[in-house]
Amino acid sequence: MRTFARFSKTHPLESAMSADLEHIRQVMHEADCLYNEAEVEAAIAEVGKQICQDLHDKNPVVFCVMNGGLIFSGKLLTHLQFPLEASYLHATRYRNTTSGGELFWKAKPEVSFIDRDVLIVDDILDEGHTLSAIIEFCKHAGARAVHTAVLIDKDHDRKASPDLKATYTGLPCIDRYIFGYGMDYKGYWRNANGIFAVKGL
Numbered sequence: 602m603r604t605f606a607r608f609s610k611t612h613p614l615e616s617a618m619s620a621d622l623e624h625i626r627q628v629m630h631e632a633d634c635l636y637n638e639a640e641v642e643a644a645i646a647e648v649g650k651q652i653c654q655d656l657h658d659k660n661p662v663v664f665c666v667m668n669g670g671l672i673f674s675g676k677l678l679t680h681l682q683f684p685l686e687a688s689y690l691h692a693t694r695y696r697n698t699t700s701g702g703e704l705f706w707k708a709k710p711e712v713s714f715i716d717r718d719v720l721i722v723d724d725i726l727d728e729g730h731t732l733s734a735i736i737e738f739c740k741h742a743g744a745r746a747v748h749t750a751v752l753i754d755k756d757h758d759r760k761a762s763p764d765l766k767a768t769y770t771g772l773p774c775i776d777r778y779i780f781g782y783g784m785d786y787k788g789y790w791r792n793a794n795g796i797f798a799v800k801g802l
Contacts, residue, residue, distance in 0.1 A: 625789045632780075632797035636772055641752070641782055641796060644771035645673065648750055649680025651769055652720065656748070657683040661718040664710060666735065667691040669724035672783040672791065673752040673771075677722060685720075688712040692735055704734050715743035724783040725753040726770070729761040752782060753796065778802035 636644075663681070665674035667689050678687060691707040719739050723732055732749065739747045750769040757776040774796065780786040781793035790797070 628786055628799055629790060631800040634795050635798055636796040638794040645676050646680055648769045648771050649677055652681060656718060659718040660684055661720050662686045662712050662714040663720045663722060665689040666723040669783045670722050673724055674722040686712050704738060716745050718746045719744040720748045720750060722750045725755060726751040726767050727755045728759050729765045733761045
């Protein structure tokens, strides 16, 4: 009885994916931890406390901005012990237009917010173009007031407008490429339990 050696050929795509995944692991291994889990959780609790003081009797609609705001929103909601409606939206800003407020909606708001307070929850205020456009959309669509909560406010002078600030901010951050708690590196590490900066970036 003859036996035949079985040869396994690795598909080029599998090799590329394996190399990419190794890079993703290496990025985490080398990253600088800017805020650990305890520090981030304490900041989220403090934001929740401030929101409770301001919005406890406003019957707000709370919109999570997908995908980055997912973890922050979920954790923040557990600190908001008052009546509210929770939903989500997903929008990107057209980058080939002269109008900075024009949005491309991947998922429009499904809960009516006409004549109601709206709280927009996002992961980071970086330059803020998309967040600014979402705020303007909600105002023009009939919201009584629009509030914003971000986990991270990145410190630089490239904001969409010089006076752009979130209503509620968890933590300040230096101007580096960061990930964790909803923020990603090439689609990965949104699940990292801290705020990390990519080495050299």
